[in-house]
Amino acid sequence: MIIERVEAIILDFPFQYGANSTDFIGPAPWRHLSTLLVRVETSAGVTGWGEAFSYACAEAVKAALEHMVAPSVIGRDAADIAGIARHCQQSLHLFGRYGITLFAISGLEIALWDIAGKVAGQPLHxxxxxxxxxxxxxxxxxxxxxxxxxxxxxxxxxxxxxxxxxxxxxxxxxxxxxxxxxxxxxxxxxxxxxxxxxxxxxxxxxxxxxxxxxxxxxxxxxxxxxxxxxxxxxxxxxxxxxxxxxxxxxxxxxxxxxxxxxxxxxxxxxxxxxxxxxxxxxxxxxxxxxxxxxxxxxxxxxxxxxxxxxxxxxxxxxxxxxxxxxxxxxxxxxxxxxxxxxxVPTGAGLGHDPEPELLREYQRRT
Ligand SMILES: [Mg+2]
Structure with a gap:
């Protein structure tokens, strides 16, 4: 079961928290909560979903996923989760052991566990x-x-x-x-x-x-x-x-x-x-x-x-x-x-895939 494709998708969901906008997370008003999805496709036809931390750095993490993480994992066995995580951490270490690089690796790794659960027919826990x-x-x-x-x-x-x-x-x-x-x-x-x-x-x-x-x-x-x-x-x-x-x-x-x-x-x-x-x-x-x-x-x-x-x-x-x-x-x-x-979700893998209509409606288009 080979990793064939890694895709990063940014969704922006309108968000309210009962206060005026503040500089809580950065210079921009906080009106939308972003979710950076990582979609991993395999040769077995099983697709996994992960999430990388994003907030105000979504575009940078997306770029790290697409240009640093994806090229180093495509073609590898999706079941080798620990090996892939280690490989990513080691091969990308000179680009940062904290922050954007690790956020991107995290998103990929979560998607691989989702795939493993789906293949096993078991929830992640x-x-x-x-x-x-x-x-x-x-x-x-x-x-x-x-x-x-x-x-x-x-x-x-x-x-x-x-x-x-x-x-x-x-x-x-x-x-x-x-x-x-x-x-x-x-x-x-x-x-x-x-x-x-x-x-x-x-x-x-x-x-x-x-x-x-x-x-x-x-x-x-x-x-x-x-x-x-x-x-x-x-x-x-x-x-x-x-x-x-x-x-x-x-x-x-x-x-x-x-x-x-x-x-x-x-x-x-x-x-x-x-x-x-x-x-x-x-x-x-x-x-x-x-x-x-x-x-x-x-x-x-x-x-x-x-x-x-x-x-x-x-x-x-x-x-x-x-x-x-x-x-x-x-x-x-x-x-x-x-x-x-x-x-706690009981379905296989993470237990819930993102709905296609949400991707259509809330995907950031830049
Ligand atoms: Mg805190």
């Missing part, structure tokens, strides 16, 4: 060793509103929708206070600040947030690979720290764990190197007594892969469900939580 859970509890990953009143309003709405846990993307004490007062004591509340501070500033903010009993403080330090700085914030504040969405490959996680930098590891399947790489991170995390809380604020095959991974990895915690509304997604009913939890 069975291929990964089982299904310890049929439903995965989710936390509502709120976006950035800035205004404490809006923060409170969205916390209430998430709670009313059945979520048992909420994560903020806020950086100020008034916003965090509003969230805690709205949610009530004992409700898991996480604070994701996306790398704004130097370690000393981060330590001061962690101490300020501590009164609101966050389950974790996420990425308080810039740059994200400053494991020493993170460890200092963690140890001196006594606040639990989460990080990892900006890490690629198990080696960066190994170093982060060795530094004692985190309580929660957040590999992102569309960034870290794919499903096999995330499984390696899970093994390292368990051995380091770190909890796994994957990063998954997307709605394509990467989301489905995360559900399967969390079903297969005992002890993995909440899935991150972006608390915005997309007009459509390629994951069918599998993005809709019920009572704050998501069902």
């Amino acid at each position: 069975k291929l990964l060793g089982g299904a310890s859970r049929e439903r995965i509890p989710a936390y509502a990953s709120l976006l950035r509103y800035g205004d404490p009143e809006w923060v409170a309003e969205h916390c209430k709405s998430a709670q009313d929708a059945g979520y048992a846990a909420v994560k903020l993307h806020e950086t100020t004490e008034p916003a965090v206070r509003a969230a805690r007062e709205t949610l009530g004591d004992g409700v898991p509340l996480m604070i994701d600040v996306n790398c704004p501070w130097r370690p000393q500033e981060a330590l001061a903010m962690a101490r300020a947030f501590k009164a609101y009993e966050p389950t974790w403080l996420e990425e308080p330090v810039f740059p994200p690979e400053d494991h020493v700085g993170l460890a200092r914030v963690r140890h001196q504040s006594g606040v639990s720290i989460a990080a990892g969405e900006n890490h690629c490959t198990s080696f960066q996680f190994r170093d982060m764990f060795a530094a004692g930098a985190v309580d929660y590891a957040q590999p992102s399947v569309t960034k870290v190197g794919g499903i096999g790489e995330l499984m390696k991170v899970a093994i390292l995390a368990e051995a380091a007594a770190v909890s796994l809380m994957p990063h998954s604020p997307y709605f394509g095959p990467g989301w489905l892969a995360t559900l399967h991974l969390m079903a297969a990895i005992p002890g993995s915690g909440y899935i991150e469900r972006f608390y915005g509304t997309v007009e459509a997604s390629t994951s069918g009913p599998w993005i809709a939580p019920q009572n704050g939890a998501l069902a």
Whole structure:
């Protein structure tokens, strides 16, 4: 079963998150959520779908897939997933061990697992060793509103929708206070600040947030690979720290764990190197007594892969469900939580192919 074709397809879905546009992810207003699909065709007629991280870098990742990854994998045996992932990482290493290159490799690797599941007639989580859970509890990953009143309003709405846990993307004490007062004591509340501070500033903010009993403080330090700085914030504040969405490959996680930098590891399947790489991170995390809380604020095959991974990895915690509304997604009913939890797909492979009409309607044409 030979890989015959690799195609990258960008879809743009209208997206709302209950606030004015901000510079949350880059200079452009955030009105559309992109999904970068990777479609892999094989000589056996089986087609697999993957997702590479995209947001504001979709065009660059698409180019990496088409001009770097595809030429190095066409003609190879699609069943040799680990071998292909290794080959891509090694042959492309001089173009970056982090970021665009690894995002592209991740998308391809996910598609190969989808193919393997379809060939075996088994859902991905069975291929990964089982299904310890049929439903995965989710936390509502709120976006950035800035205004404490809006923060409170969205916390209430998430709670009313059945979520048992909420994560903020806020950086100020008034916003965090509003969230805690709205949610009530004992409700898991996480604070994701996306790398704004130097370690000393981060330590001061962690101490300020501590009164609101966050389950974790996420990425308080810039740059994200400053494991020493993170460890200092963690140890001196006594606040639990989460990080990892900006890490690629198990080696960066190994170093982060060795530094004692985190309580929660957040590999992102569309960034870290794919499903096999995330499984390696899970093994390292368990051995380091770190909890796994994957990063998954997307709605394509990467989301489905995360559900399967969390079903297969005992002890993995909440899935991150972006608390915005997309007009459509390629994951069918599998993005809709019920009572704050998501069902794990049961079909072969990832369990849901993108519908052709979605590709026609939402494909970016440049
Ligand atoms: Mg985050």
